[in-house]
Amino acid sequence: MVSAERSMAVGKVYLVGAGPGDPELLTLKAVRAIGEADVVVYDRLVPSSILATIADGVLQINVGKQAAHHPVPQEEINEMLVRLARAGRTVVRLKGGDPFIFGRGSEEAAELDQAGIPYEVVPGITAAQGCAAAARMPLTHRGVASGVRYVTGHRKANEPLDLDWKSLADPDTTLVVYMGLANIAEIVRNLTAQGLPGTTPVLAVCQGTTAQESRICAPLEALPVALKDVSFSGPVLFIIGKVAGIALERSARSDAAICEAISVVA
Amino acid sequence: MVSAERSMAVGKVYLVGAGPGDPELLTLKAVRAIGEADVVVYDRLVPSSILATIADGVLQINVGKQAAHHPVPQEEINEMLVRLARAGRTVVRLKGGDPFIFGRGSEEAAELDQAGIPYEVVPGITAAQGCAAAARMPLTHRGVASGVRYVTGHRKANEPLDLDWKSLADPDTTLVVYMGLANIAEIVRNLTAQGLPGTTPVLAVCQGTTAQESRICAPLEALPVALKDVSFSGPVLFIIGKVAGIALERSARSDAAICEAISVVA
Incomplete structure (x- = not known):
């Protein structure tokens, strides 16, 4: 043998x-x-x-x-x-x-x-692309978002989130956070502390592109509270930036609402 | 009718x-x-x-x-x-x-x-993903690149490149520049001026994932000169960051070289 x-x-x-x-x-x-x-x-x-x-x-x-x-x-x-x-x-x-x-x-x-x-x-379609297409939300758009970046919101046990918050708090770049649910309050705090407006729209998506997809939209500063009202089962993707506002406008105009629950609670 | x-x-x-x-x-x-x-x-x-x-x-x-x-x-x-x-x-x-x-x-x-x-x-596989997979080069890698960002190096006629160079010059984030060939000297100058090491490896790819794919690898500071020796036909994608060094190592170990011309001319 x-x-x-x-x-x-x-x-x-x-x-x-x-x-x-x-x-x-x-x-x-x-x-x-x-x-x-x-x-x-x-x-x-x-x-x-x-x-x-x-x-x-x-x-x-x-x-x-x-x-x-x-x-x-x-x-x-x-x-x-x-x-x-x-x-x-x-x-x-x-x-x-x-x-x-x-x-x-x-x-x-x-x-x-x-x-x-x-x-x-x-290669495979990454979650940011799949969720954006499903929500009809661009990742870049002339005059709104000149680029896009992907970071992970996951941290190793007992270590702080090692991210360059000043660089991330850029209103002209779409910020996509993978695996960020557990640390979202800290992420929001750091981004707003570095000057990203609290009114910046955010789309949070769970199980994007599947029949079980669920989404909420909220302004950045209201996101941690809005998330308390939903129970997502699975990893959550956050798309932060003015492009999420485009998704909201499209949702308002469409028969098929893009956000099942649009929680603008701020 | x-x-x-x-x-x-x-x-x-x-x-x-x-x-x-x-x-x-x-x-x-x-x-x-x-x-x-x-x-x-x-x-x-x-x-x-x-x-x-x-x-x-x-x-x-x-x-x-x-x-x-x-x-x-x-x-x-x-x-x-x-x-x-x-x-x-x-x-x-x-x-x-x-x-x-x-x-x-x-x-x-x-x-x-x-x-x-x-x-x-x-959605579709974007050039960054296709070129990375073909070159066996990750866009993120634990301890090497904690995230990835996509920007465009294209500018409107007679306008300066409107990019936040300080934020882009981050050695821990993979930077992918789409449509940057015409302005690459300016891009390199701005990134190095903001502290991105001139030794940062770069992979430049033309017609990635097709039979006509061609690539060069060079340190950032040598890139404009290295590009003078090649004639790319079509849009060129630049992947800038330590991950490009991983591609080079893999190339050295592989029978099928990842870079057709590895121009380390610095």
Whole structure:
């Protein structure tokens, strides 16, 4: 068996972005990679509607964090990918959004590099894009937002949020905060302290682009209070900036309201 | 005829991101929209390999800028979309990248809103994501780049580049500059003047994710000189930050070099 394994051709790993949630937002390349896979290694941000597209007989390995479950540590995931590829498998490592935007995909790529495993990276629609399109809210707009930036609001245990607040408090740049729900009060406090107007509109989206999508809109200064009235189940994305005001205007004009609850409570 | 047109149901417009160039990076939703379309209105950033996927009999309208051709003004494009939809057509407005990131898609959405035309926005893989995945270069990486931002290096005629250089010169954020080739010397001068180290690695990519993709890597301070030695045909994307160093390391270890010409000329 050992010699048979040794003579076996090494497999390949695809680091694949599954997009924001809607299975139609998978790329053709992601679909092809999933179709070639012997094994799919996925985490909790990949919705079941996408897992349902995986063919019978393909091994599915859940390495995601779930309430009451400890996630598989990143180092173990890295090793698992190398081990599966060395056993000749074609592996899809399926991650929510884009593997190279807050996805730790680069850590997996580094491990595969080091081990000499062939791999390919398949980009995915990141949550900011999916949520913006669904809400008809641009991320940039001439004269309103000259650029866009993505940061994470997640922090390591017992460490402060290490963000350059002065730079982030720019009214002409759309600011997208991933994984910021737990620390939103601190985020709002720091942004307003650095001069971002408290009236700046914010769109908060949970499970964007899925049938379970829920949103609220609120001015920045009212956001922590507004969030107390909703129960989001899943990671929340915050899009902060004048573009969120465009979404609100469009919502007002449309039959299908963009915000299920527009909480302008300030 | 007039009364027949009046009784005709109004059509629908899809504002669709075609992605960075590789036709496999279209989303399933984009493919479906193109399949439903009677008319596809496209611009110069949509490669011919994607136009080739459009079915025979679908009207294709080129509104793009091309050398020696004047582009169709944005206002005319907006009106064209409204007119086609009012004539009962299903229209795909196909744009390079993502329609809501530097795509002026939001201006088209505003016009459709105003006219009461039903429309849907289909996000696309933006150039930064496509080029990063192809070069195996993350846009964020723990301990290296805590976030990413997209700006445009394009300016209106005779106006200075209106960017907050101090905020952009952040060594811990990946900076992606779209459409910056014409003004790259000014961009480099401003970033280094604000303290971004001249040794910061930069990846410059032209026609990323296509068979014609070409790249150079150079330290920030050497970039304007390095660019004189290459002839890029098409828009160039600059990815500035320590993540570009990761791409270089991976390139050095790989059989398939990530940079066709690594010009470290400083």
